[in-house]
Amino acid sequence: MPIKLFRVAVIVLAGAAAGLAGNAVHPAGLELGRNAFLRQGDEMIPVSEAKARHERGALFLDARGHMFWEMARIPGSVNLPEEDFDRSFAALEPQLRARFDLVIYCSGYGCETSHKVAERLRDKGIHAAIVEEGFPAWQDAGYPVEQGPVRP
Amino acid sequence: MRTAREFLRREPVHRVLSLVLGVVFVFASHDKILDPVAFARIVYYYRLLGPNAEIPPFVANAWAVTLPWIELVAGGLLMLGVARDVWRREAALVCGALLVIFVGAVSYALAQGIDLQNCGCFSVDGAGRGAGLALIAGDLVLLAVAGVLVFLPPAQGSGGDQSPS
Numbered sequence: 378m379p380i381k382l383f384r385v386a387v388i389v390l391a392g393a394a395a396g397l398a399g400n401a402v403h404p405a406g407l408e409l410g411r412n413a414f415l416r417q418g419d420e421m422i423p424v425s426e427a428k429a430r431h432e433r434g435a436l437f438l439d440a441r442g443h444m445f446w447e448m449a450r451i452p453g454s455v456n457l458p459e460e461d462f463d464r465s466f467a468a469l470e471p472q473l474r475a476r477f478d479l480v481i482y483c484s485g486y487g488c489e490t491s492h493k494v495a496e497r498l499r500d501k502g503i504h505a506a507i508v509e510e511g512f513p514a515w516q517d518a519g520y521p522v523e524q525g526p527v528r529p
Numbered sequence: 530m531r532t533a534r535e536f537l538r539r540e541p542v543h544r545v546l547s548l549v550l551g552v553v554f555v556f557a558s559h560d561k562i563l564d565p566v567a568f569a570r571i572v573y574y575y576r577l578l579g580p581n582a583e584i585p586p587f588v589a590n591a592w593a594v595t596l597p598w599i600e601l602v603a604g605g606l607l608m609l610g611v612a613r614d615v616w617r618r619e620a621a622l623v624c625g626a627l628l629v630i631f632v633g634a635v636s637y638a639l640a641q642g643i644d645l646q647n648c649g650c651f652s653v654d655g656a657g658r659g660a661g662l663a664l665i666a667g668d669l670v671l672l673a674v675a676g677v678l679v680f681l682p683p684a685q686g687s688g689g690d691q692s693p694s
Contacts (some may be wrong), residue, residue: 380679384619388606392599400565409592412586413569423599487576487643510582 554604
């Protein structure tokens with residue numbers, strides 16, 4: 378007896394319909410048009426706005442791992458990786474608390490780290506904007522990049 | 530070889546395989562259904578469906594909310610398959626197609642050097658397993674099970690689900 382494609386279609390469509398309905402009634406459902414990385418209170422800025430703030434002297438926080446930051450970064454940025462947040466934050470805290478123009482970036486689409494770090498900073502009462510497409514967008518735009526070990 | 534084929538074509542074998550594959554898929558759907566936001570984030574990590582400059586969040590989000598329920602429906606039918614054949618081959622075909630997609634997605638992530646902390650297979654929290662070669666191997670075993678259910682159905686006379694002798 379051959380496979381009945383009609384049944385295959387019913388399974389897939391019934392599942393999909395149930396999924397959309399289930400999500401709609403789910404108390405913590407997903408808003409379908411919205412990026413699920415976004416947390417309450419996240420301020421997203423396009424890379425052009427990030428560049429403008431950079432020129433005005435904003436402090437940039439690189440949320441990627443230390444190795445990536447050391448390889449290439451936005452000039453003048455400091456490293457605040459999520460996996461090492463507590464230690465890095467302790468070292469940077471006085472500096473961060475003195476600023477109100479913080480900008481966070483990580484490795485762009487598919488990178489949640491900026492959002493996580495922004496959330497942890499928010500918990501400590503510090504606001505930081507997030508660069509929408511992260512470091513790749515900064516590079517693609519041809520903006521300056523600093524490479525190699527950090528000058529003291 | 531012929532005897533292995535004959536063994537795999539036995540109805541009791543199909544009942545067991547159907548139950549195994551069904552339980553895996555129903556179990557896999559559970560966490561993702563409970564926390565669609567967490568699962569959507571995992572889908573983003575694969576960087577296959579966006580969101581990015583070209584692909585709006587809707588695409589990955591729609592996949593994230595529908596996939597687990599398709600797993601649940603197909604897995605549920607397969608679990609029923611332990612007692613009697615309820616669209617068993619068709620449900621196995623859906624699971625097999627999903628497994629092909631999973632293997633492709635994990636391979637893509639590995640090839641791109643994306644470090645998936647959690648593959649989003651069974652769990653959506655920190656306890657999830659990472660995506661690596663072991664995961665692909667596991668998926669291929671399940672794919673083989675689905676393959677038997679789809680391509681080596683028990684020999685049937687007039688269409689019932691009686692065991693062949």
